[in-house]
Every structure is written in structure tokens, then in C-alpha cells.
Amino acid sequence: MTKITKKTGKKRAARSSSKVVSIRTKKPFNNYRQATAYLFEKTDYEKEERVRYNVTTFSLDRMRNLLSLLGDPHAKINTVHIAGTKGKGSTATMLARMLESNGYTVGLYTSPHLVHLHERIVVNSQMISEAEMLGLMNRIYAPVEKLSKDDPPTFFEIMTALAFMYFADRKIDIGVIETGLGGRLDSTNVILPKVVGITSLSIDHKLQLGDTIDRIAMEKAGVFKKGVPAITVQQDPTAMSVLREQAIVVKAPLSVTGSSDIDFSYRFETSREHGPHTRICLTTPTSKFEHIRVPLHGKHQAINCGLALALLDRLRSSGYEIDIDKAADGLCGVTLPGRMEMVCDDPRIMIDGAHNAASVRALIHAIGQNIPYDSMVVIFGCNADKDIPGMLTELQYGADKVIFTRSNSMKAVSPQDLAEMYTDICGKMYQTSSSLGEALQLARSAVGREDLILITGSFYLIGQAKVRFQPNVTLAAS
Missing domain, CATH: 3.90.190.20 (Mur ligase, C-terminal domain)
Structure with missing residues (x-):
């Protein structure tokens, strides 16, 4: 097992030999307002009513070309990839907080934002600053303009690239990356993560992903990678069948919380200190988490928390030093804007x-x-x-x-x-x-x-x- 230490001796992916675009000119943006105005002018599929969901509109080649011109920052960081219909942000945030509480420098990339764009890019619970965003926008401008002559990058592609750049600059120990739309064609699906998580699947984005659970499961399973362990929660039987089949096809070992793979249970209780809340237990071949208090309300959040713990355990097995008590302390402080x-x-x-x-x-x-x-x-x-x-x-x-x-x-x-x-x-x-x-x-x-x-x-x-x-x-x- 390779030990992943918090500050030194960290195992990193090989640095890309891609050539970084460098144009000697004055900075294109003098201030933050100019930089974000340029960004908001880009095509944003989150806003458009009807979007064709295909390999041209959602082009991973375009995303890879942009990252190549930037020196492939995504290849310089270790990551966890989280896809699913609901609970992605909750699961990602809980996992990030548990890693932070164990002393790691953790990047968190989520979408959409509720109020401020900077909610999407966070390191150790702190949003990227305006000055940092301005610096990144000045660096990414030339590569974006170069590609825009033939195939302009979209708002989400640029945001995702900015997140990878920022995380690489900050030399994070691990990045928790949430998919945007779908999975197979999502801009984040260029990473080779340590582990993949799939949250609960249900009908959403019908115009893009389809109106049947099997089609949606197929799109989400597109984040599976050969040899990369994947963990999911209990799913609709049709969805689970698709996930298992696709995991076999790409040779990704798949585990399920609440099955013989990973024992999982939860119970609702009320106490004077915490009021109504849920506690969970989760046991894997390598770890035992007992009576962990879920910081967010609802059975669905208990399931999300179980998945976050299972992902944490997988990182522990790959060399990350995890103390269960510290992880539980990290969970206690989790709050999520816009969730109850x-x-x-x-x-x-x-x-x-x-x-x-x-x-x-x-x-x-x-x-x-x-x-x-x-x-x-x-x-x-x-x-x-x-x-x-x-x-x-x-x-x-x-x-x-x-x-x-x-x-x-x-x-x-x-x-x-x-x-x-x-x-x-x-x-x-x-x-x-x-x-x-x-x-x-x-x-x-x-x-x-x-x-x-x-x-x-x-x-x-x-x-x-x-x-x-x-x-x-x-x-x-x-």
C-alpha cells in the first residue's frame, strides 16, 4: 500500500508533457468584473431551455484540448468523482469535510451555485477569492481564444478547467469532483479518480438524459473507469442492473452500500443535545463506523452519508491516513446552504x-x-x-x-x-x-x-x- 501523507511524500499522477499556451501580451482583464463578464458571455447549457445532448454539444475532446493547452492540471491532482441524480453535493461536501478534519488539503468542485459563482470552487471550506479568480481568468484567456476560432469552450467547461487549475496551484491532497449534467459526457469526466461514487438515481433532465431510469443509469455509469473502484447506494432494480452490467463491461469493481459488499444501517432518534437526527453504522472489510451522527436531516441524507463514509474507507485502503473519530468530528460541522x-x-x-x-x-x-x-x-x-x-x-x-x-x-x-x-x-x-x-x-x-x-x-x-x-x-x- 502506498501511504499518502498530508504534506510531504504525496503520490501524484505523472505530469503531462502537453505544451501550455503562452502568449506574451498584457493581461486581458484589468479587474474581476471584466473577467467574469467574459465568462458569463460563454454558452451556458444550464440556462438554455433545449440542449442537444450529444458528443458534439458536450464534447470531451474539446474539454481535453482546453486542458492540454493549460498543461493538463487535472492530471496533477488526485480526485474522487461523484455522479448521480440527487445527493451529489451533499455526499461530496460530507466527504470533503471528513478529509479536511483528517488534516488533508481538500478541493471541492460542485454545481450549480445558489448565490455566488465562487461557491463552485472551494479549498478547505474557503471559496476561491476574486483576486485568485482574476488571475486564473487571465491565464485561461489565451487557450480559450485559441480554441474559440473553431470550437468555443462553454461556460461549464471553462469553470471546470478553472477548478482544476486552482486545485493544482494549491497543491491539494485530494479533489472531490461532482459531475454537472449526466456523467458520460460531463466535462468533469476527463479525470482518472481514485474512486467513483454514484448517488441515488431517479428521473431528472428528461430532455437530455431520457425519461427512463435505465437510460439515466447508463449515462451515470459513463464515469466508470477500468480498474477504478466504484461505490453506489441501493438503487431501483433496473438502474442497479445497468450499473452492474456497465461496471463489468469497463472492468470497474463495483460495491453497494447496504448489501453483502458493505453493511449499512441507519436509525432515527431524538436527543436533548441534537434534537431529531439519524445515526448510521457502516462496516467494510477494512473499517467499522459505528453510530455516526448524520449532520443533515432525512433518510436520504443518511444514505448519502453512508456513501461518503464508504468512499472515505476506499481512500483509506489506497493509502490515505484516516482517523474515524476525526472524520466524525468533521461531519458534525457540515451545513449545506439550500438544503432544509x-x-x-x-x-x-x-x-x-x-x-x-x-x-x-x-x-x-x-x-x-x-x-x-x-x-x-x-x-x-x-x-x-x-x-x-x-x-x-x-x-x-x-x-x-x-x-x-x-x-x-x-x-x-x-x-x-x-x-x-x-x-x-x-x-x-x-x-x-x-x-x-x-x-x-x-x-x-x-x-x-x-x-x-x-x-x-x-x-x-x-x-x-x-x-x-x-x-x-x-x-x-x-
Whole structure:
């Protein structure tokens, strides 16, 4: 076994011999505003309503060409790759915090951001600074312009390259990398990770990834690499079958939490110190994690935490020195903006980025288990590429009243269209509003002290809510 030490003697991937583009000229950007304005001008598939999902639109060759011109920074860092439909960000963050608590310098790359672009690129819980971003943008400008003559890099490709550059500059010990869309064609799928994690799979991004669970599983399994161990959670049987078949095809050893591979269990409890919470136990051939407290609410977060622990154990087996008690301490401090986050106490207002049917179902269950309330008014808005009937079906089981609104996303569905679909599904009470501000006025007039207002359905919508309730936070230009 190769020991991976925290500061010295760290085993690193071989440095690429690729030639770095260097053009002797004055810096293209004099300030941060100029640099980010240039970045936001690039094609951003997160914003576009209809995107063709193919090897031309989502080109790994284009991504590799950009990285080659930058000296292949992704080849200079060790990584963990996390894909899936829901829980990627939670799993990635919990894993990163456990590694940090063990003394490692950890890079964390996630998407999308709620409020500020810099949320996507983090080292040891600190977002990249404006000065650091400006420096990276000045370095990446020439390679981007060189490629733009024939095949312009996209916003997400540039962001991903910036993350790899930053992590290489900071000489991180490990990078936890979350996929954006899908897996097979995702810009992050150029790395050769130490281990791959697949979170829970469900229907999402129907226009790009398909509307059946087997097609989605096939896309997510595209991150499997020959000889690289992969770990997943219990899945829909059809999805699990696809994952197992693809793991065999590419010769990636696949383990599953909650099976004979990795024993996993969880239990819900309440204590004076922590209130309602979940504890998990996970046993592998090399480690035993007993009664670990999950820092986030809900059964789904217990499953995500189990996966994070299994990934941590795999890194331990590959040479990373991990102390279980320190890992548990790292978990205790995990909080996630936009995940069952209470942003106002009077009235009680919670935001959550549930943006597919499975996530809404998990959210409604977690609120019922952990948050006491008399009635719940839900402010809901979502994008057109989502499983809207599935989300609305799940919403009816927890919402006493729904107020449909729209976010500032170009892909947002009109409140009237959402209301019509909701009426067809259940016929329950609803209102519509043209903006989040108007929706909040309606909600406040309908709730009492013991009631709860929940804002959900879209990361764009809860990003707007976070800005509204945190005056010192400014919504990113993107």
C-alpha cells in the first residue's frame, strides 16, 4: 500500500508533457468584473431551455484540448468523482469535510451555485477569492481564444478547467469532483479518480438524459473507469442492473452500500443535545463506523452519508491516513446552504433545492419527521426540463396550500401552467404569483406562528430567496 501523507511524500499522477499556451501580451482583464463578464458571455447549457445532448454539444475532446493547452492540471491532482441524480453535493461536501478534519488539503468542485459563482470552487471550506479568480481568468484567456476560432469552450467547461487549475496551484491532497449534467459526457469526466461514487438515481433532465431510469443509469455509469473502484447506494432494480452490467463491461469493481459488499444501517432518534437526527453504522472489510451522527436531516441524507463514509474507507485502503473519530468530528460541522435551510424565524421560512420527484418526496418526508408545524404553505417554481408531473404529485402529500411562482431562469415554467397541471393531478388549493416577492406576501398572509413556509422546486428560486433573507449576500451576475 502506498501511504499518502498530508504534506510531504504525496503520490501524484505523472505530469503531462502537453505544451501550455503562452502568449506574451498584457493581461486581458484589468479587474474581476471584466473577467467574469467574459465568462458569463460563454454558452451556458444550464440556462438554455433545449440542449442537444450529444458528443458534439458536450464534447470531451474539446474539454481535453482546453486542458492540454493549460498543461493538463487535472492530471496533477488526485480526485474522487461523484455522479448521480440527487445527493451529489451533499455526499461530496460530507466527504470533503471528513478529509479536511483528517488534516488533508481538500478541493471541492460542485454545481450549480445558489448565490455566488465562487461557491463552485472551494479549498478547505474557503471559496476561491476574486483576486485568485482574476488571475486564473487571465491565464485561461489565451487557450480559450485559441480554441474559440473553431470550437468555443462553454461556460461549464471553462469553470471546470478553472477548478482544476486552482486545485493544482494549491497543491491539494485530494479533489472531490461532482459531475454537472449526466456523467458520460460531463466535462468533469476527463479525470482518472481514485474512486467513483454514484448517488441515488431517479428521473431528472428528461430532455437530455431520457425519461427512463435505465437510460439515466447508463449515462451515470459513463464515469466508470477500468480498474477504478466504484461505490453506489441501493438503487431501483433496473438502474442497479445497468450499473452492474456497465461496471463489468469497463472492468470497474463495483460495491453497494447496504448489501453483502458493505453493511449499512441507519436509525432515527431524538436527543436533548441534537434534537431529531439519524445515526448510521457502516462496516467494510477494512473499517467499522459505528453510530455516526448524520449532520443533515432525512433518510436520504443518511444514505448519502453512508456513501461518503464508504468512499472515505476506499481512500483509506489506497493509502490515505484516516482517523474515524476525526472524520466524525468533521461531519458534525457540515451545513449545506439550500438544503432544509431555515432562512427566517418569524414566520418560519425554509428553503430547499429539491428539483425532481424523488427529491421532493424525500424533502416532504424529512420535514414531517424533523420539523413540527401545524400547516405548510409551499412556494413552488421549477424549470421546463424537469419531471413536473412527478414533482407535483409528491408535493400534494405535504402541502396544505401551494403558491406557484417562477424564478429568474429562462427555463422557468409559468405559474399558470404549473397550476393547471396541479389541478389535473389533485385538485387541491393553490394560488399563483408573478414573482417570489408576491408569493411571499401571499404566504405570510396565510400562516400563523406554528405554520411553515417552504420555498422549493428550483435552485434558481431558492437562490433568489437566500439573497432576499440575507441582505449582505449579492446574487451572482450569472
